[in-house]
Amino acid sequence: xxxxxxxxLAGGVGAARxxxxxxxxxxxxxxxxxxxxxxxxxxxxxHISPDLDTVTYTLAGIANPEHGWGIRGDSFxxxxxxxRLGADTWFQLGDKDLATHLYRTQRLxxxxxxxxxxxxxxxxxxxxxxxxxxxxxxxxxRICTASGELEFxxxxxxxxxxxxxxxxxxxxxxxxxxxxxxxxxxxxxEAIILCPSNPFISIGPILSIPGIRGALRRRRDHVxxxxxxxxxxxxxxxAAKMMKSLKLTPSAFEVARLYQDFVGVxxxxxxxxxxxxxxxxxxxxxxxxxxxxxxxxxxxxxxxAVIREx
Amino acid sequence: xxxxxxxxLAGGVGAARxxxxxxxxxxxxxxxxxxxxxxxxxxxxxHISPDLDTVTYTLAGIANPEHGWGIRGDSFxxxxxxxRLGADTWFQLGDKDLATHLYRTQRLxxxxxxxxxxxxxxxxxxxxxxxxxxxxxxxxxRICTASGELEFxxxxxxxxxxxxxxxxxxxxxxxxxxxxxxxxxxxxxEAIILCPSNPFISIGPILSIPGIRGALRRRRDHVxxxxxxxxxxxxxxxAAKMMKSLKLTPSAFEVARLYQDFVGVxxxxxxxxxxxxxxxxxxxxxxxxxxxxxxxxxxxxxxxAVIREx
Numbered sequence: 001x002x003x004x005x006x007x008x009l010a011g012g013v014g015a016a017r018x019x020x021x022x023x024x025x026x027x028x029x030x031x032x033x034x035x036x037x038x039x040x041x042x043x044x045x046x047h048i049s050p051d052l053d054t055v056t057y058t059l060a061g062i063a064n065p066e067h068g069w070g071i072r073g074d075s076f077x078x079x080x081x082x083x084r085l086g087a088d089t090w091f092q093l094g095d096k097d098l099a100t101h102l103y104r105t106q107r108l109x110x111x112x113x114x115x116x117x118x119x120x121x122x123x124x125x126x127x128x129x130x131x132x133x134x135x136x137x138x139x140x141x142r143i144c145t146a147s148g149e150l151e152f153x154x155x156x157x158x159x160x161x162x163x164x165x166x167x168x169x170x171x172x173x174x175x176x177x178x179x180x181x182x183x184x185x186x187x188x189x190e191a192i193i194l195c196p197s198n199p200f201i202s203i204g205p206i207l208s209i210p211g212i213r214g215a216l217r218r219r220r221d222h223v224x225x226x227x228x229x230x231x232x233x234x235x236x237x238x239a240a241k242m243m244k245s246l247k248l249t250p251s252a253f254e255v256a257r258l259y260q261d262f263v264g265v266x267x268x269x270x271x272x273x274x275x276x277x278x279x280x281x282x283x284x285x286x287x288x289x290x291x292x293x294x295x296x297x298x299x300x301x302x303x304x305a306v307i308r309e310x
Numbered sequence: 311x312x313x314x315x316x317x318x319l320a321g322g323v324g325a326a327r328x329x330x331x332x333x334x335x336x337x338x339x340x341x342x343x344x345x346x347x348x349x350x351x352x353x354x355x356x357h358i359s360p361d362l363d364t365v366t367y368t369l370a371g372i373a374n375p376e377h378g379w380g381i382r383g384d385s386f387x388x389x390x391x392x393x394r395l396g397a398d399t400w401f402q403l404g405d406k407d408l409a410t411h412l413y414r415t416q417r418l419x420x421x422x423x424x425x426x427x428x429x430x431x432x433x434x435x436x437x438x439x440x441x442x443x444x445x446x447x448x449x450x451x452r453i454c455t456a457s458g459e460l461e462f463x464x465x466x467x468x469x470x471x472x473x474x475x476x477x478x479x480x481x482x483x484x485x486x487x488x489x490x491x492x493x494x495x496x497x498x499x500e501a502i503i504l505c506p507s508n509p510f511i512s513i514g515p516i517l518s519i520p521g522i523r524g525a526l527r528r529r530r531d532h533v534x535x536x537x538x539x540x541x542x543x544x545x546x547x548x549a550a551k552m553m554k555s556l557k558l559t560p561s562a563f564e565v566a567r568l569y570q571d572f573v574g575v576x577x578x579x580x581x582x583x584x585x586x587x588x589x590x591x592x593x594x595x596x597x598x599x600x601x602x603x604x605x606x607x608x609x610x611x612x613x614x615a616v617i618r619e620x
Contacts, residue, residue: 044412045415045419071391075387075405077384077385077387078409078412079409080406081381081405081407081409081410082409082412082413084409084434085410085431085435086434087413087416095385095387095388095405096387097391098388098391098408099389099390099391099392099397100395102354102355102356102388102392102397103392105355106354106355106397109355120395124394124395124396125395
């Protein structure tokens with residue numbers, strides 16, 4: 001079985017940006033990406049895998065650079081026509097982007113696994129890295145908020161992540177299996193990297209698939225995590241807000257604590273240098289570097305800095 | 311129950327053009343259109359109803375005037391992206407058009423009937439006439455050709471209607487029921503009109519639904535058919551070619567013969583005036599007028615000429 005230089009655990013936009021740098025620093029064929037699928041949703045009857053698509057589009061070089069998600073220069077004519085028909089159109093679906101969802105949905109109906117479809121899509125879009133869903137089984141994040149339990153995309157997109165999060169659960173996770181190849185890739189990789197993604201709703205679901213956290217623990221010295229919290233704020237998305245409502249201090253150190261059983265190297269931003277000693281007290285090596293990926297230069301520099309440590 | 315002035319049996323583009331004229335000559339609310347659904351297809355996992363959509367888009371004033379089908383000014387970005395993913399893209403699906411198919415497919419999955427969905431779509435697009443599918447049940451035209459049996463859209467679109475047709479069958483028709491309201495509308499209408507559509511693959515499937523042909527027979531004096539064959543050629547589509555391969559002379563008279571048990575008034579084009587006497591020998595009234603609908607004026611004139619006779 002093929003072995004990879006780097007296995008990455010990935011959420012959406014933040015992960016995609018880091019992986020864009022990583023695959024320019026090492027051979028993209030040597031990168032194996034495990035994508036979160038707990039924020040997958042059925043919208044207009046289509047199976048949407050937002051995180052897989054964001055990573056795929058980014059590595060295919062067709063991502064919308066402004067949003068990070070969606071396809072560059074896409075139009076929204078179908079969505080406008082759906083709105084005219086009275087459909088709910090709070091979830092943005094571009095015309096080109098729709099093709100991915102149509103293709104995926106039909107292939108799944110035909111009996112293909114999500115991993116197989118993902119491989120077909122990435123191959124067609126000439127992505128040279130391997131992208132696999134965390135599981136072929138259906139796992140769905142349910143967000144428990146003050147206003148009740150919400151489907152992830154309802155919480156995240158429709159309600160703009162405004163609700164106070166009190167807990168989350170990953171429906172289907174305990175019966176799910178890692179997609180074929182994941183455990184082997186983790187066992188054999190030279191390095192494993194947790195991208196700077198939300199620990200609760202991006203990395204958390206991947207860790208909730210039985211077997212994955214244990215596999216990472218066995219490789220702890222070779223596992224690095226990049227903090228998605230910089231200076232007490234999330235680089236992207238609701239991670240900091242979630243930490244607060246979950247009664248955690250939003251800080252890089254608290255993220256490190258969540259990962260302490262399986263992460264050996266924790267990467268903090270320069271502004272969080274003061275946390276380095278505390279992180280080391282968790283038995284991790286702390287690496288301080290610039291983690292804010294404003295441009296391609298920063299993405300590559302961060303990837304190099306992390307790779308160097310593993 | 312509501313009664314209608316005119317009930318029309320309709321295929322695709324030819325029917326839509328005639329109905330465009332008809333609904334400008336009488337109140338559109340008084341027109342009840344029974345649409346062929348035997349050429350419906352599942353494409354990219356979507357339920358496509360080409361004839362219902364062609365009539366709907368035309369009456370909504372949004373049809374592509376050049377092709378007759380599809381939406382004016384539509385783009386094909388999703389289709390191009392599907393092609394990039396390796397999907398079969400011989401069936402043209404515009405970005406705006408896709409919304410109709412997505413909406414329909416999802417509503418059907420949710421348990422709505424095709425008639426209900428069609429009513430929702432036409433209402434949203436502000437179509438004032440009633441458009442109903444011939445049946446809520448699945449009926450599919452299978453075209454038996456020298457190269458074997460083909461699905462209708464494969465024969466018609468993918469293979470450009472080039473195969474020699476030796477027979478056709480309408481899978482599911484014998485177990486299907488007319489959509490609710492159809493038999494009552496036929497029983498009570500002042501006039502019933504067969505649009506100038508293909509007798510084999512557009513009108514034929516509607517007649518194949520148990521109960522419809524009998525209901526028309528009981529109204530024979532009030533049923534008019536407009537010949538889709540003019541001067542031995544089809545106005546649109548493969549009707550004339552099909553007649554030949556089915557060992558029939560492609561002529562207006564031969565179409566009249568197919569309908570003689572339930573049509574009382576047969577409308578022929580000026581160029582087929584010579585057939586009028588033979589048509590009358592079938593016990594039909596022959597009406598000779600211009601049936602070529604080059605523009606809106608002709609569409610309206612034809613509608614007026616037919617209405618006047620019923």
